[in-house]
Amino acid sequence: MAAPARARPELEFGAEFLRKLEVLNVIARKIFAGALRADRQSVRKGVSAEFADHRSYVPGDDFRHVDWHLFGRLEELFLKLYKEEENLHLTLLLDSSLSMDQGARNKLNYALQVAAALAYIGMSNMDCVHLLPFDRRLRDNGLWGLKGRGQVFRLFDYLARLEPAQHTDLARSCREFIGKTRQRGIVVVLSDFYDLDGFQPGLRYLKFPRHSVYVLHVVDELEERPDIRGDLRLVDCEAGTHREINVTEGLLARYEDAFGRLARGVESFCVRNEMGYCLARTAVPFDELVLKILRRGGLVG
Amino acid sequence: MSLGAPAFLWLLALALPVIALYLLKVRRRRVAVPYLRLWESLVQETRAHSLFQRFKRLLSLLLQLVILAALVLAMGKPALELGALKEEHVVLLLDTSASMRARDAGGTRFDAMLERARALVEDLGHEDQMLVAAASDRLDVLAPFTRSRLRLRQALERARPTNRSLDAARALAFAREVTQDRPSARILFLSDGAAGGVESALRGLEGASLVPVGAPAENVGILRFSARKNSALGADSILAVLKNFGAEAQEFDLELALNGATQKVAPQRLAPGEESVQRFDMALPEGGTLRLSLALDDALALDNTAFAIARPDALRRIVLVTADPAQAQPFQLAFESMAEVVDPSSLLVTPEQYAGLDDELKRADVTICHGVLPPELPAGGNLVLLNTPLPAGLPARIVGEEPNPEIWDWDRGHLLNRYLNYRDLPLPPARILEVAGGEKLVESYSGPVIAAFDLGGRRAVYVAFDMTDRLFPFRLAFPLLLRNAVAWFESEADQLLEDCYRPGSVIRPLRPVSGPVSATWFTPEGQHSETLELRDGAFYFDRTELPGPYLFTVAGRDHPTSVNLFDAGESDLAPPAATAAAAPGRGAHLLNREFWTVLAALALGLWALEWALYHRRITE
Incomplete structure (x- = not known):
């Protein structure tokens, strides 16, 4: 926020990023292999036997799904994955408004990295991943139905080209989202929740189809403690409105209090509405954040 | 501001x-x-x-x-500016009297005073005006009221120390005069404070304050030095008064010189504050210039030397006119006893003989008429009339006679009666006078019998009895009365000038003079002479700043005199009293200073x- 004119750094999904995602994927599999699979079986009915993919066996996997034929040829354990069994829908609602294009570490870039990681993990587990950016409405070019690691580069390419625009209208975007899909699933909302009309209506929309909602509140350190002083003209980066304010130490202290109340307001709303909540500070490396999210487990509700 | x-x-x-x-x-x-x-x-x-x-x-x-x-x-x-932010008029009085020549540590008091005065000028507010005046026994305005610091500095440069005494009252009266119509005025008197009654003059004077200058100093000064003829002793009596004004005893040699030649050297020791009177009796028939000096290196050198004039013995030509020369023997004996003052060319003549004398022989300093008057009294000289008819023009008349006059009183302070006691002195029969315009010197119970007259240019003594009658010529009073008469005549007759003048004073003759007049005086550069202009029988000479001998020549006759300090106030270099009034210093004028x-x-x-x-x- 202190350097608003600074251009958004180019986001690269290179080999290093891919290596981090693979590590996260392995960890995620260890965490969720048992419980997650059982939960899915219990939740879903009429599981199909249509083969979809193999994956390496990890301790804890159900021996019933081991491909013994493949073991006989390769002497290595692989699990058979079936499409009908991976009928989980993971939707990533990504705030790509102009307010996300702010921060000492660009919030949008950070959110893109987190979204890429979550999507990769989901795609690796043959979940049906939807990556849907939104600003004042749901963007038309969102990625629907990503499955399997084979589409990971499509995902990266899409994320790399995503540009911030418009202001945030979370309610309209969520309303459009639930109008386009009837399948229940996990909805992860990555946003700074700077909505002039309030974030509450939008999140409430997501509860109606009984989605499992997980909120990632993206926050930059300069939003928490702005590094500005003096007589300034503060310009809203989304609405373009401005106000002349003499920023003093006293005002900054009150701002920090107000910002803390705003963040706690989002969290308390999520708790009250049985939504998962995680404060995503850009200062925390995205892989640590994803790991934290996975370990808390709320993401798969 | x-x-x-x-x-x-x-x-x-x-x-x-x-x-x-x-x-x-x-x-x-x-x-x-x-x-x-x-x-x-x-x-x-x-x-x-x-x-x-x-x-x-x-x-x-x-x-x-x-x-x-x-x-x-x-x-x-x-x-x-101080006060109600209005201009202030400051009168800066500089003490330029003799005591300011005294040496203090680092220079003279005058130098220290100028330094202080410069500081006061620099402290002056821009709207203030200052007048600078040099004060001694007279007042010299060095700069009238002005705001110009340049002019004030130049005025200070013109200030010079003098050898004069300080008349503080006169200086303060002037300062009060020039400031009385100015609402905001201050008088600053820069002085060593001891002399001239500065403190007393300042006391009670609103707006005036003393700015003290100087430090304690040791000084011995000559307060008086004079020489007098002592007819009784037949010598000159020289009197000197010295005083030690310091806090320590002083030992020094006192040197007396005549015309530059040392006559006496006397060691002296004066305790702190001690005053000493020294008397020297010396026969100085030729007279001359006496110089008294102290061989002492004290703070003020000016009062270590003094000058006095010893006048030469003057022989008086006496013409005695008597009807019977045989009765004149007592006069001849008396004149012989007065040989040091009686000219050998003196005459004893009868009135007839006197009438036949030419004018040169008639000219006498004293004409004594014994019982008779010559046909025509001399035009000049003094008269002693012994039981003669009263001449015309003498403001007295005979009112009676007394066969046995008894004296009841006489003027004991008059020079004519010096050493005389008439109380038990038998007098011959006498006439009784009525004196209209003279002094009654001796009075009997019936009236005056001896009177003195000042006739304007000449003097006369009338004795209303025959001094040669009965036993009076054998009395000591006979020669004494004659000697006193001659002394009284000469005491003023030749005295054209005062014996001593103060530095800076104007010398003028005591009586009208005629003929060319010139003045001769001495400075460190040498001898100076100047012809003086006569106005109405008088001359005026004011170049008397330097102490020393001065010689005036009038009609070919020399009249010496001297100039000396002789001022105990100037010689007293006691430390200046603590500031009597609030003496302003640099800090006191903080508001008057620039406050950039x-x-x-x-x-x-x-x-x-x-x-x-x-x-x-x-x-x-």
Whole structure:
């Protein structure tokens, strides 16, 4: 926020990023292999036997799904994955408004990295991943139905080209989202929740189809403690409105209090509405954040 | 308040760019924020402070303008005056009397006084006016009231120490006179404070104060030095009065010289504060210039030397006119006893013989008429009339006779009666006088029998009895009365000038003179002579600044005199009394001084305040 004119750094999904995602994927599999699979079986009915993919066996996997034929040829354990069994829908609602294009570490870039990681993990587990950016409405070019690691580069390419625009209208975007899909699933909302009309209506929309909602509140350190002083003209980066304010130490202290109340307001709303909540500070490396999210487990509700 | 350099006020125009810069400075920097509403909610909370914030921003501008004004004023050399910020008139009196020549540590008192005076001039406010005057026994205005420090400094440069005495009352009267119509006036008297009654003159004088100068000093001074003919002793009596004004005993040699030749050297020792009277009896028939000097290196050298005039013995030509020369033997005996004063060419004649004398022989200093008057009294000289008819023009007349006169009183202080006691002195039969215009010197119970007359240019003594009758010629009173008469005549007859004058005084003759007049005096550069102009029988000579012998030649006859300090007040170099009134020093005139440094410090302080308020963003 202190350097608003600074251009958004180019986001690269290179080999290093891919290596981090693979590590996260392995960890995620260890965490969720048992419980997650059982939960899915219990939740879903009429599981199909249509083969979809193999994956390496990890301790804890159900021996019933081991491909013994493949073991006989390769002497290595692989699990058979079936499409009908991976009928989980993971939707990533990504705030790509102009307010996300702010921060000492660009919030949008950070959110893109987190979204890429979550999507990769989901795609690796043959979940049906939807990556849907939104600003004042749901963007038309969102990625629907990503499955399997084979589409990971499509995902990266899409994320790399995503540009911030418009202001945030979370309610309209969520309303459009639930109008386009009837399948229940996990909805992860990555946003700074700077909505002039309030974030509450939008999140409430997501509860109606009984989605499992997980909120990632993206926050930059300069939003928490702005590094500005003096007589300034503060310009809203989304609405373009401005106000002349003499920023003093006293005002900054009150701002920090107000910002803390705003963040706690989002969290308390999520708790009250049985939504998962995680404060995503850009200062925390995205892989640590994803790991934290996975370990808390709320993401798969 | 006044400005020493008002041209700098043009720099106040810099206020315009300051305001412009202020306006530019308050154009706000644009900062993009993701959610302005959050800030707006806070601003609404603090809306109540907005007016105060605006005021503080305005305060910042005002502070900058005040800083500029303070700096410009500081460059303008502002000065405040004491009192109700109005001009003040200061009379600076400089003591230039002889005591200011005294040596203190580092120089003379006069030098120290000038230094102090310069400081006072520098302390003068720009609207103040100062008058500088040099005060001794007279007053010299060195600079009239002026604001110009240059003129005041030049006036101080013109000040010179004198050998004169100080007349503080006169100086203060002048200062009071020139300041009486001025509402705000001060009188500063720079003096060593001891002489001239400065302290007493200042006491009770509002607005006047003593600025003391000088330090304690050791000094021995000659307070009196004179020489007198002592007819009784037939010698000259030389009198000197010395005093030690210091705090320590002094030992020195006292040297007496006549015409430059040392006559006597006497060792002296004077205790602190001791006054000593020295008398020397010396036969000085030729007279001359006496010099008394102290072989002493004290603080004031001026009073270590004094001069006196020893007058030569004067022989008086006496013409005695008597009807019976055979009765004149007592007179001849008396004249023989007065050989040191009686000219050998004196005559004893009868009235007839006197009538046949030519004018040169008739010329006498004293004509004594014994019982008779010559047909025509001499035109000049003095007269002693012994039981003669009263001549015309003598303001007295005979009112009776007394066969046995008894004296009941006489003028004991008159020179004619010196050493005489008439109480038991039998007198011959006498006439009784009625004196109209003279002095009754001896009176019997019936009336005056001896009288003295001053006839304007000549003197006369009338004795109303025959001094050669009965046993009176065998009395001591006979020659004494004659000697006293001659002494009384000569005491004033040749005295044209005073024996001694003060430095700086005007020398004028005691009686009308005629003929060419010249003055001769001595300075360190040598002997000087000047012909003096006569006006109405008098001359005026005022170049008497230097102590020493002075010689005036009138009609070919020399009349020496001397100039000496002889002022105990000037010789007394006792430490100046503590400031009787509030003597102003440099600190006392703080408000009168330029205070640009105060303004500069104010500007610096305000700049720091502005920096703290604005640049440190403490304002809200």
